[in-house]
Amino acid sequence: MTSSDFNRIRHLTFVLINAYHSVNSAATQEALYAQISDEMYQLSETLAPFIRDIKSPTLTKEGAEKLLASVKDEVVPFEFPTKAVIQKLFNKVKKLQVPEVDHLELRDYTYFAWNDLASHRKYMLVKHAGQMRGIYGTIGTDTKKNTCAICSQTSQVVQFMALTKSNVDGTYTKNGNYICLDSDACNHQMQHELGLANFVSTVLPK
Numbered sequence: 001m002t003s004s005d006f007n008r009i010r011h012l013t014f015v016l017i018n019a020y021h022s023v024n025s026a027a028t029q030e031a032l033y034a035q036i037s038d039e040m041y042q043l044s045e046t047l048a049p050f051i052r053d054i055k056s057p058t059l060t061k062e063g064a065e066k067l068l069a070s071v072k073d074e075v076v077p078f079e080f081p082t083k084a085v086i087q088k089l090f091n092k093v094k095k096l097q098v099p100e101v102d103h104l105e106l107r108d109y110t111y112f113a114w115n116d117l118a119s120h121r122k123y124m125l126v127k128h129a130g131q132m133r134g135i136y137g138t139i140g141t142d143t144k145k146n147t148c149a150i151c152s153q154t155s156q157v158v159q160f161m162a163l164t165k166s167n168v169d170g171t172y173t174k175n176g177n178y179i180c181l182d183s184d185a186c187n188h189q190m191q192h193e194l195g196l197a198n199f200v201s202t203v204l205p206k
């Protein structure tokens with residue numbers, strides 16, 4: 001499963017636990033469990049033991065975190081490219097600063113992005129249609145609370161203008177999107193990949 005699938009499972013698990021602790025009606029709890037377990041099965045059939053384990057109205061948040069830790073082992077980590085590959089993906093960029101990722105848990109990332117505040121740019125590495133792509137653009141200096149085009153959550157967002165060289169006439173096209181300033185937080189909030197896929201198709205050259 002993907003990192004965003006895991007975030008979805010985590011979110012649903014806590015919705016269920018909240019209902020266990022706040023809704024008295026057993027029928028309502030069971031209906032919610034049925035709905036949530038259905039969605040989880042669709043994400044991954046290997047979740048069967050986990051889905052059984054969370055069918056317990058006495059389950060605590062701490063207990064759920066322990067169960068979730070074993071689910072997380074099934075997440076496919078983000079394939080961070082080598083520095084040489086990254087240089088190639090951003091071959092138009094001079095003096096590219098690539099962050100060190102050795103200490104990061106790559107299971108927390110559906111895509112990877114970092115800000116270069118000196119040049120007001122954001123760089124993104126994202127797998128799209130089976131291929132690793134490098135996307136970069138400028139980010140505004142003002143942030144505001146609004147919906148992020150990638151994670152679809154209300155978040156501190158910034159306007160991102162992709163600098164994409166069109167293959168057709170060689171000119172740069174700009175496409176504005178509001179996305180999370182903090183891409184680590186964005187990854188943590190993502191519960192599906194639809195927003196990311198749409199975002200990537202808007203900013204990649206046609």
Ligand SMILES: [Zn+2]
Nearest residue numbers: 148151180186
């Ligand atoms: Zn976001």
